[in-house]
Amino acid sequence: MRRIAYCCPFVPPELISACRLQPRPIIPRASSRVGGAVSVAGMCPYARAFVAEMLNEPRPGAVILTTRCDQMRRAADLLSQPQHPSVFLLNLPKTWQTRSARELYHSELARLVRFLAELSGHMPSDQDLAQSTRQYAHRRRFQNDSTCAPAARSSGTKVKGGGNSHVPLALVGGPLLREHLAVFDLVSACGGRIILNATESGERSLPGQIDESQLACSPFNELTRIYFEFIPDVFQRPGTRLLNWIEDRLRDRPVRGLIVHRYVWCDLWHAQVARLRDRFDLPLLDLDHGDQDGPNTIRLSTRVQAFLEALR
Numbered sequence: 001m002r003r004i005a006y007c008c009p010f011v012p013p014e015l016i017s018a019c020r021l022q023p024r025p026i027i028p029r030a031s032s033r034v035g036g037a038v039s040v041a042g043m044c045p046y047a048r049a050f051v052a053e054m055l056n057e058p059r060p061g062a063v064i065l066t067t068r069c070d071q072m073r074r075a076a077d078l079l080s081q082p083q084h085p086s087v088f089l090l091n092l093p094k095t096w097q098t099r100s101a102r103e104l105y106h107s108e109l110a111r112l113v114r115f116l117a118e119l120s121g122h123m124p125s126d127q128d129l130a131q132s133t134r135q136y137a138h139r140r141r142f143q144n145d146s147t148c149a150p151a152a153r154s155s156g157t158k159v160k161g162g163g164n165s166h167v168p169l170a171l172v173g174g175p176l177l178r179e180h181l182a183v184f185d186l187v188s189a190c191g192g193r194i195i196l197n198a199t200e201s202g203e204r205s206l207p208g209q210i211d212e213s214q215l216a217c218s219p220f221n222e223l224t225r226i227y228f229e230f231i232p233d234v235f236q237r238p239g240t241r242l243l244n245w246i247e248d249r250l251r252d253r254p255v256r257g258l259i260v261h262r263y264v265w266c267d268l269w270h271a272q273v274a275r276l277r278d279r280f281d282l283p284l285l286d287l288d289h290g291d292q293d294g295p296n297t298i299r300l301s302t303r304v305q306a307f308l309e310a311l312r
């Protein structure tokens with residue numbers, strides 16, 4: 001079965017499976033290079049690592065990228081070479097409140113199905129799609145929240161922490177590289193505990209629950225709804241959706257501090273740090289990850305340690 005790689009939470013694996021292809025959510029490893037000849041100066045380390053992973057062997061049958069940020073568009077350009085796997089660029093609406101934004105996402109998913117069906121030779125029926133959607137919903141129901149998100153789902157990562165003496169924290173931000181999954185252990189070793197994973201690799205990227213009656217009526221519309229109406233992201237405007245989502249979770253969790261995980265070349269999360277400070281009356285640690293090959297653990301642990309000491 002051909003493997004279809006993706007890393008954005010707005011790409012439904014339900015659609016890929018319904019087309020009899022194998023969804024392959026990617027948690028890239030840090031990489032300082034993309035091929036020998038390609039210049040990647042000023043590129044988000046996550047987008048760069050994703051491109052590098054796509055060029056490693058074994059290569060996927062196709063790659064799905066989205067227009068959530070300029071860096072991912074650039075990644076799509078870098079991968080759009082005849083010798084590379086086929087690339088599908090899914091257009092995501094920047095806004096989320098209007099009917100036309102939802103219709104755009106719906107029509108983009110329809111375009112994606114046609115692309116996938118061409119690859120596999122199988123156009124899914126409504127029944128295929130409903131069955132695939134139910135299977136994923138069932139799987140998510142029995143998994144820990146933070147292990148269900150695209151990245152953590154395949155890594156088996158669980159939120160770790162110690163007992164009640166650990167300081168409860170929220171981790172907020174963009175997607176994690178494979179090396180960054182160590183941040184849960186690092187926080188735990190420094191006396192903290194992440195009780196809300198609001199990174200792109202955590203529960204924030206989970207679609208909503210399915211409505212059986214809507215699914216029976218139109219599986220495609222229902223799939224659009226559970227993704228479009230439930231996943232908040234930093235690129236969406238107005239940005240209140242993401243902030244409201246975090247605020248709702250903080251209401252019933254005793255979080256005492258926010259750790260923001262972001263990359264130096266990511267303008268979206270850079271701008272979000274100030275909004276988080278304004279909105280939440282909580283101490284905030286801005287963990288920016290630079291261009292080095294993987295997270296700088298000494299720098300990281302010193303900063304996490306100092307933050308937790310101040311909180312205790």
Ligand code: SF4
Nearest residue numbers: 044046069071174266
């Ligand atoms: S971290 Fe920022 S720049 Fe990098 S892919 Fe995500 S949104 Fe784009």
